[in-house]
Amino acid sequence: MAQHVPIRNRRWILANRPQTEIERDLLTFEDGPLPEPGEGEVLVRNIYLSIDPTHRIWMSDVDQYMEPVAIGDVMRGGTLGVVEVSRAKGLAVGDIVTGQGGWQDYAAVSGKALRRVEPGGLPLAAFMGPLGNIGATAYFGLFEVAKPRPGETVLVSAAAGAVGSLVGQMAKLMGCRVVGIAGSAEKCAWITNELGFDAAVNYRDADLVGAISAACPKGVDVYFDNVGGKILDAALTLININARIAVCGLISTYNEIEQGGGPAMFRNVLMKRARIEGFIVSDYWRRYPEAYAAIGAWLEKGLLKYRMDIRDGLENAPDILKLLFSGAHDGKLLVRVSAEPR
Amino acid sequence: MAQHVPIRNRRWILANRPQTEIERDLLTFEDGPLPEPGEGEVLVRNIYLSIDPTHRIWMSDVDQYMEPVAIGDVMRGGTLGVVEVSRAKGLAVGDIVTGQGGWQDYAAVSGKALRRVEPGGLPLAAFMGPLGNIGATAYFGLFEVAKPRPGETVLVSAAAGAVGSLVGQMAKLMGCRVVGIAGSAEKCAWITNELGFDAAVNYRDADLVGAISAACPKGVDVYFDNVGGKILDAALTLININARIAVCGLISTYNEIEQGGGPAMFRNVLMKRARIEGFIVSDYWRRYPEAYAAIGAWLEKGLLKYRMDIRDGLENAPDILKLLFSGAHDGKLLVRVSAEPR
CATH class of the missing domain: 3.90.180.10 (Medium-chain alcohol dehydrogenases, catalytic domain)
Incomplete structure (x- = not known):
């Protein structure tokens, strides 16, 4: 022993x-x-x-x-x-x-x-990925916080990441147009070719707003944010009326000296009557079995990749x-x- | 003729x-x-x-x-x-x-x-005040967007203003602790002595966060924002878990050169799982009669002053x-x- x-x-x-x-x-x-x-x-x-x-x-x-x-x-x-x-x-x-x-x-x-x-x-x-906290984060953040409707445009940052890649695939399953933001050509290719995202934007693009706008011709109805900072700001610039922004993470700001500054385009929260909502997955822990049942079924059918x-x-x-x-x-x-x- | x-x-x-x-x-x-x-x-x-x-x-x-x-x-x-x-x-x-x-x-x-x-x-x-757009703004912003519950602490900016003064009184009617932020001693006295706010903070106070914190010993559950800028930032600093921020106006930022910067304490949207939601009253125009019926009854009973x-x-x-x-x-x-x- x-x-x-x-x-x-x-x-x-x-x-x-x-x-x-x-x-x-x-x-x-x-x-x-x-x-x-x-x-x-x-x-x-x-x-x-x-x-x-x-x-x-x-x-x-x-x-x-x-x-x-x-x-x-x-x-x-x-x-x-x-x-x-x-x-x-x-x-x-x-x-x-x-x-x-x-x-x-x-x-x-x-x-x-x-x-x-x-x-x-x-x-x-x-069980440390789609069937763990990561999967629950994507599931509750998308369905309980962002609440997209079929046909809407869903933008996801860190889209090749653990959470973002699941969020985008779940949004596709429910009939949304899904655009991912990632940090390399390889990641962009993976989410579009393998995961079925409709479009991908490399955030290292010089004209981030222009690139996202081109990928979202009908504007952004839902933005699932994992990063904050400049990408959040770009998304805010392009949101539609009644847009929802689920704040899952703000990784681009974590290394900043405290209180580095909020999104410059905050005014669009008012102009577009938008909702920004932060969430912490552990608040949903009693409902994890619901998420794992859904995710398990999608995995079994080959509908979710990770x-x-x-x-x-x-x-x-x-x-x-x-x-x-x-x-x-x-x-x-x-x-x-x-x-x-x- | x-x-x-x-x-x-x-x-x-x-x-x-x-x-x-x-x-x-x-x-x-x-x-x-x-x-x-x-x-x-x-x-x-x-x-x-x-x-x-x-x-x-x-x-x-x-x-x-x-x-x-x-x-x-x-x-x-x-x-x-x-x-x-x-x-x-x-x-x-x-x-x-x-x-x-x-x-x-x-x-x-x-x-x-x-x-x-x-x-x-x-x-x-x-009919240009409580029984007009102003009244409808306070009513829908408070009850449909901010959604306070009895016993919660509701913070209101521009609290002696047209909308803010009604918001605070409506929140009192439903049993909230109400704290107003205004810009002069006279205005602070009016909202506490005449309108029944529980406390008032003069935003010209050097330590705005400290003053609001003292007036909100249990933190801020709802912030009804008419001004944006530094006051929004102070409120974000003091919000409780699951706080709601209704963005009615951002007057402190309207004269800024475009994109003057968002709230520095934006990270608390995530940490406190807060909801920030902008609204425009005209989106509710079909329901104005509901607001005017309620406000008319409160006015008749002397429960709302303006x-x-x-x-x-x-x-x-x-x-x-x-x-x-x-x-x-x-x-x-x-x-x-x-x-x-x-």
Whole structure:
């Protein structure tokens, strides 16, 4: 049994707050003791660590949607792992679970805070993508917040990203015209050729407003925003009356010195009677089964495609996080912390 | 009969587009011919001209919620007047009507574009205030867009203004804690002592965020925005989770060079899962009777107070419009164009 042998628990500790970009000295990599699961808890060996833009938010101590990670604590992060010791009802050794295992090899987590996954032939990584928080984010953000109608034009930023690629495909399934914004010719080709987006715009285009306008000849009814900043501003410039803007993320602004400035075209919220609404997927957690049922059915029929970008080694996690901010990744970014069970 | 004598029709013509502040040379005052009502139209003698922040928007040729006023056209404006010649079914000479009569003595207007007013003992000016667009703006903006719940904290800017003063009183009627932001000690005293607001903040306070925070110890659930800019930013800083921001106007930004910058605290839309929604009251015109029925009943019971600031002389209209931007007015601003019928 794992707890009887001296196993080290490598972990990333938050040592400093970021000022702008994520630098290696923000986190220190250290060996800690193997966590001891208390009553109602399990010991999980982390297999995959999810790398998400929100990690940058959690590192800061500005007002945010949950408590920032405290200096000296293990860095927070979503994980998929295998139960190695169970002191929780309903969870057995060998079960595959997802939850907040953090940036470490092992975690002691309350059984109530874990979701047991039954792979059923699907790759385990899918439960960190379309069948995990990522899928729920796309589903509730699109259907509960943005609320497009068939025939409307839906614009999505970070469209080749984990959430954006699912949002665009879901909007296509319901009959919208879907335009994606991405950061390379390869990504633009992938979303149009493989995912069925109607058009793609490379945000490095000099005339962003012109390029989006050309791709959205009837204007923008829904903008699903993952990035904020200049792209949000361009979208606001092109919205139709009664447009809806779902704010899922603002990654382009996370590295800014605090309060870097809002969208210059904010006036169009008034002129176009638009709705801008932010959301945090965990607010919908009671309804995740609904999202997973729908997404599972789409996956089974081959109607949703996704790609995972799995990088090796917990020791590389900070550098892997930085990839999110340069866009030098392809699909949902995971760190492989340990091997999948045989 | 009016059309048989040579009556001059004084009118303000839009001559230039404003760059920043409204200057006198934007409009030229000239005598024109008396308009000739066509079939289905009436000739209206304007009695009151409504002076509204949106006039600044209509003068610009930026993308907006309706067509800008064309250079060379009579300046657009809401009016209350008396029918002097009728070629429209259902309207008779002597009827009091409201509509878009423009910045002039007389207008020829389609009968379908006019609302006949039956004063029933109320001052005629009330139909340019709580029983006019102003009242409908407060009513639909509060109940259909902001949607406060009893017990919530509602923050209102331009709270001593035509719309803001009604919004605050309506929110009090439904059991909210109401805090108003205004621009003078006199205005702050009026909204708390006379209108029943729970607290008032003078926006000229050096620490605006601190002052609002002190007046809203439980945070801000609803912000009804008439001004935009720094006050919107302060409100965003203090919003609670699931806050709603109804954008009725952005007067603090109308004189800016185009695209002056959006709210710096925009990130809180995401962090607080907030909804920001712009609205234009004319989108609700089919439901105006519902608003007027409710407001009429509140007025009758003495539950809504308002004040009108009526200034004499069509020739002074541009200077009167400028008062809106300095706040040197008290209540709904009207120009008295001609005398009320005896």
